[in-house]
Amino acid sequence: xxxxxxxxxxxxxxxxxxxxxxxxxxxxxxxxxxxxxxxxxxxxxxxxxxxxxxxxxxxxxxxxxxxxxxxxxxxxxxxxxxxxxxxxxxxxxxxxxxxxxxxxxxxxxxxxxxxxxxxxxxxxxxxxxxxxxxxxxxxxxxxxxxxxxxxxxxxxxxxxxxxxxxxxxxxxxxxxxxxxxxxxxxxxxxxxxxxxxxxxxxxxxxxxxxxxxxxxxxxxxxxxxxxxxxxxxxxxxxxxxxxxxxxxxxxxxxxxxxxxxxxxxxxxxxxxxxxxxxx
Numbered sequence: 001x002x003x004x005x006x007x008x009x010x011x012x013x014x015x016x017x018x019x020x021x022x023x024x025x026x027x028x029x030x031x032x033x034x035x036x037x038x039x040x041x042x043x044x045x046x047x048x049x050x051x052x053x054x055x056x057x058x059x060x061x062x063x064x065x066x067x068x069x070x071x072x073x074x075x076x077x078x079x080x081x082x083x084x085x086x087x088x089x090x091x092x093x094x095x096x097x098x099x100x101x102x103x104x105x106x107x108x109x110x111x112x113x114x115x116x117x118x119x120x121x122x123x124x125x126x127x128x129x130x131x132x133x134x135x136x137x138x139x140x141x142x143x144x145x146x147x148x149x150x151x152x153x154x155x156x157x158x159x160x161x162x163x164x165x166x167x168x169x170x171x172x173x174x175x176x177x178x179x180x181x182x183x184x185x186x187x188x189x190x191x192x193x194x195x196x197x198x199x200x201x202x203x204x205x206x207x208x209x210x211x212x213x214x215x216x217x218x219x220x221x222x223x224x225x226x227x228x229x230x231x232x233x234x235x236x237x238x239x240x241x242x243x244x245x246x247x248x249x250x251x252x253x254x255x256x257x258x259x260x261x262x263x264x265x266x267x268x269x270x271x272x273x274x275x276x277x278x279x
Contacts, residue, residue, distance in 0.1 A: 035061065041076040042242040042251060043130035051243060052236045055080070059235060063088055067160055070094040070107075070120070076128040079222055080239065082119050083231050086110055086223040091163060091170035094120050095156045097144045102152040105199040106159060109171050111216050112225045117174055117198050118214040121222035125257060127248030128221065145204055155200050166191040174198035174213040219256040227255050 013021075016034035023032040037058060040051045062068055062084045070078050070085075070092055078094065085092040089110040096103045108117030121128065166172040174197060175190075190196060197211035218224055230238050241250050252258045 039072065039077050039080055040239050040243055041074070041130070042079055042128045042248060043076060043133075043246050044243055045246070046243060048236075048240055051240050055236050055239050059084055062090060066091065068092045069156065074131050075120075076131060078120055079128045079242075082107065082121065082222040083227060086119065087228045087231055089113060089171075091160070092119075093156045093160050095152045096120075097148050097152060099143060100145050100148070100204045102148050102155075102202050103199065104152055104155045104159060104202075106163060106170055106196075108198075108216055108223065110228065111220075111223050112228060114171065116215055118216045119220060119223040122214055122217040122220045124221065125261060127245075127251035127255075127257065129248040130246065148204060151202065155202070159196070159200070162191045162193045162196050165193050166196060172196055175211065177213050219260045221251045221255045221257065224255050227251070230254050 012018075014034065014036045016036055018034070020032040020034035023030050035057075037054055038050070039058060040046065040054050058080065062081065068081060068085050068090055070081055072078050072081075082092065082094075084090075085107060086109060091109075092107040094103070094105050094107060105120065106117070107119040163169050163172065172191070175195060195211070198213040200209055200211060202209040216223060221227060245251065249258070
């Protein structure tokens, strides 16, 4: 934080650059590079040239790495890295903070191969969009309790280490859900270091943690096969269309969410009609 501040008339360092330099001070032989870039996001309109440059740079970075930690601020800023990590079947560890709760989860990888675990967006029935529009600064920022970030960060690292000790790594199955706080563990869902949950949801209000397992959603806007195929077909055009679609309908149409919601509405209408007949 000291390196990033802009006090006394001087300009502070970008966070990525300051973090890389701090790592080198702690461990002199570490190879760390801070890269400053803007992640293209759904609903955030920008020029095609800017989007193309950012997409190509981020795409290459994710291809070159072994593990991706997803720690960005907004929900929509997590979308493109999620798509890229799934398309290249990379291990992705996602951490998100609330006021007094936190989420750490592993994404399932390429759903077109054999992944059955969901990503950050698999619970959504709407596409990610611009969450900062028409919001004041305090509504855009997350205020969190001081101890939350270190707890979530340590859990994220430990989850990665456990996955790396399993033969299938991030494609390893997760424990089945149970009616208690303790998930059902088998030899296939544990590494030599112990449990490998899909999600870790913690609360500082009750000082508890849960480990739900969520399956991949076939109409997910982040990891469904239709989304991954569209990205691989032409990633720049795909990102431009998503950025220019302020309402989010572009991603909903491609992923199948539009048709999914329409079908759900028809089924709901049929239930209402049956209820009226029975009553």
